[in-house]
Amino acid sequence: MGHGKSITVYLMDGDANERYQVTLDNWNIESYKIPYEMILQSSDLNLHTAGIYFLFGYQDSQNFVYVGEAEDVYRRLTQHTPEKDKFIWDTAVVFVATGDGVLDKAKIRYLENRLYSIIKTANSYILWNKNKPTKSRISKPSEDSMESAIDKIKLVIPVLGYTPFNKRKYRSKKLEEKIVSSSKVDAKKVFYINQKEVEATCALDSNEKFLLLAGSKISSDIQTSLRKNIIKKRTEMTKEGNIVNNIIQRDTYFDSATAIASFVVGYSVNGKKLLKTEDGRTLAEYLESISI
Template identity: 55%
Template structure:
């Protein structure tokens, strides 16, 4: 939408009267004039919390206004990108429908257990007529297709490490003067494309030097791990 992969996206499906925007937190203020952004919708706030992928699921009658109310000092967490779903036609989504979607997505993500849910409580599920409920379930199916295209996988089930055979795990050691990293490479995860196949293991020594080339997001994750004592005295 902005001609840059790190900027805003708009996603639409053929013959579907709901559109999606992916909006970086730094561009929320510039998104006031996006089509239908001031209407009812459901949204997801993606980021990292204590080194873990995180997501907040919300709904609003004015999505833009609600996004501007999400600030770290008030919420207690930081997010990087919002993915919002709003109707391109009047009357397709209303308060009851978006509350239904919010509750359903909360429970889908909770059951998948692959992202940390930042919602403090389970959202109230609105009661809909059977036709309206069927319509919203179709919306859910489409949203589950779109979210991964935008780079997020909160609906994919986390597979416990003990389900992978030890024969398919290789341990690697990376050393230099400042660090000593112990990494596990899991072939099963690599072949099944289940997230990153490399895992940095407990006991690894982290370099005290932070290179200027390190991305802002990685610097933030490192600081969160240090603040929460996941990294203590340079040791993971």
Template identity: 35%
Template structure:
């Protein structure tokens, strides 16, 4: 796979301000804008172009990330409407064409496909109340818009939002080793944490020693139908660490890096120690 060049520019000179993001040899352009900065965006003339956008926030009760996906023929005007009409979001990411060649049919096509990708990934709670209508465009335009979507997917990830990425990537060969937790579950390491595989089972009860935050995450899996009434994972699901995955599955506290074992009975810690034999020899010296 070839490397790609992405250029990012901090419009206000600070990381917490407005960003632009461009990909080499692509006519698209992304803006990442905090909600509190929209009132000073009149200086960005291309924000009146036609485009698509994502509003990002967090559910206060479940701590789950949320997204609303939309399109507009004047992006800045629509963003200002959302400041008045939608409370949940704190940041938006906007995609336009630098040569302003996106028309209404294009952005309706993009909006529909982006919505379905976000729903399928199930990383974010998608807040659109209706499914966006897919417009009918030519075969040539579809190919162009599908490439546009591929680039948007990459740009969003770079900007910190993997809303369009599959919840568990299956492409990384180095993460193909399967680990087992007792006779309950299977999983594998990923670049983002640890993925429990579809069909794994979760204990129906928990011990009093399990923290409330883990219990809440566990309950949410049932509410979101990630785990069905029989206690089975209905899809591959990503956790931030092997230990969190293990605690949720067995219902009590334990070290996941020791508990998850491969077919040969080696734990994650065993494998890392074996693959990095010099780690135990490294001594860290404090400054001063």
């Protein structure tokens, strides 16, 4: 059995909807939770120093997070604007060293890489980072210290209301519950495309039309075999902000399984063979089973 830990949460403005300061006993790193609209009035906090930060938001029924590092966290946060980032975040959660703590550039880059990887593996939040952060090389004692810091960060983040480190154990069940709540589709008619760097969820609606669901991740590569009309659809959706960092932002209709599959993987492919049910049957096998 583990030992108890004491976390102190201070409502800096006397309001649970505004800024928090969080400290963990016997740890020389402190955390702040700051709403987007209060960043500029937080310049007097201990933020003009090196640290790691998370930007949290919610869009199209999906939680998202951006993981970053900076040698001046306050300055970096002021640079994260909707115009520059192409997404709108609600809250920043920051981890910086207190007076007797040290977080140098190598350590915060190590933390950024490891935290990104942990969140990606958990797969419960969409990651808005365009690329995987580079992992810096640090000494073994420093690495052990940063791994200990990660354990503590994983304790603090849920206290602030976020769970990006929790693994999505029942992905399809949750998705089906979401689908059932909508009159668009039958939960039994849900199909998946899972390949390297691709994770898409598709469904047949009540009119037997194909939907690519929001939150699906599509390939960043487009090969010459991809039909021109599908390339055009990708381009238009990107310009309209309906594809951000290869993540689909809204449910999107397609004419056929092949069109939706080709759109997702970036090359011409037989959708009836690529789309699969939760139990691994291809769409072709599923259609054959219901026609018997």
